[in-house]
Amino acid sequence: MTGSGTDGRTRVALVFGGRSSEHSISCVTAAGVLGAIDRDRFEVVPVGITREGAFVLERDEPGAFSLEGDALPEVRDDGSRILWPDSTAGRALHVRRPDGTVEPLGDVDVAFPILHGPFGEDGTIQGLFELIGLPYAGNGVLASAVGMDKHFTKTVLQAAGVPVAPWITVTRADRTDQAFLRRRVAGLGYPVFVKPARAGSSVGVSRVEDPSQLDAALDTAFAEDSRVLVERGLVGRELEIGMLGSRTGGPARTSAVGEIVVTGRAFYDFEAKYLGAAGIDLVCPAPLGDGELAELERLAVRAFEAIDGRGLARVDVFLTDEGFVVNEINTLPGFTPVSMYPRVWQEAGVEYADLITELLTLAR
Secondary structure, three states: OOOOOOOOOEEEEEEEEOOOOOHHHHHHHHHHHHHHOOOOOEEEEEEEEOOOOOEEEOOOOHHHHOOEOOEOOOOOOOOOEEEOOOOOOOOEEEEEOOOOOEEEEEEOOEEEEOOOOOOOOOOHHHHHHHHHOOOEOOOOHHHHHHHHOHHHHHHHHHHOOOOEOOEEEEEHHHHHOHHHHHHHHHHHOOOEEEEEOOOOOOOOOEEEOOHHHHHHHHHHHHOOOOEEEEEEOOOOEEEEEEEEOOOOOOOOEEEEEEEEEEOOOOOOOHHHHHOOOOOEEEEOOOOOOHHHHHHHHHHHHHHHHHOOOOOEEEEEEEEEOOEEEEEEEEOOOOOOOOOHHHHHHHHOOOOHHHHHHHHHHHHO
16 A cells, blocks of 8 residues: 555544544544554644634654643644645645645645544534545534434434334424423333533433433433433443444345443443543453344344445444444544454454554545
């Protein structure tokens, strides 16, 4: 895979940060990728996006974005600006310095967006790359947009015959008729989970045990998005399986299966995922019978194909007494070295650095 680098390496624009509430998690992911990417094969141009949406030239230093205790890293505006190619005729990047001078950064071969949440995981940055003709790792515009929005994910999966948890979608206008809204939620049966339609990393998510907790949970979710899902709480094992696109055009590849065992928390929340909070055990591989494993793999591939997935995804399911139920599809799952997605692939024999290489190979 000969690239644009002067030594033949593939030049990768690693894009991270972003405008969403998951900005810092994207930065932590960047630290992992910068520290693990195969430097014999890839040359990295780190492109940070500030919380205000400015594209800046960042440092190629993994330690600059590591998670240190409770301190969350971020992209800071140093006044530089990345200038993307102005057409499909070339792939040259430039940087405009704070004093106005413009410097060439050379051609790039592929973009690797590792942005979580809106304005990155939702098809918007993918649309930019499509417009300028730059190959990129991960899902396309459609799959990213559908996978980002839990309402439309469920709608598409349901139409494809994939079982999903019963839900209702709520707008702010729906709150004007409290009695009707509460009857609709009661129809799902408590407990319920209240989630922003377009957020990840469990940001804005609440478990609601009874009607007295509903308003506060809706307030929390509406702080993240204009539409909110209320889902029936399911009783069952919480399982996650990784997807990886095929090089040959065949069905997507599936990883080993991980299981989230909740022992001392209401659910697998942000603190447990990223800040090491107690009360969660991650088991990999999850103990499943051969028949269960085959059914889960089949269901995950069907879900991935239903949203027109490519590149990567993590499919989250519950194994209930009635069978498997898909909870959601993450088209850009947590990708730090200790996240579930790399872990389930490591169990399947694909190490973190090799996973990065494979995703960039698929992109090209």
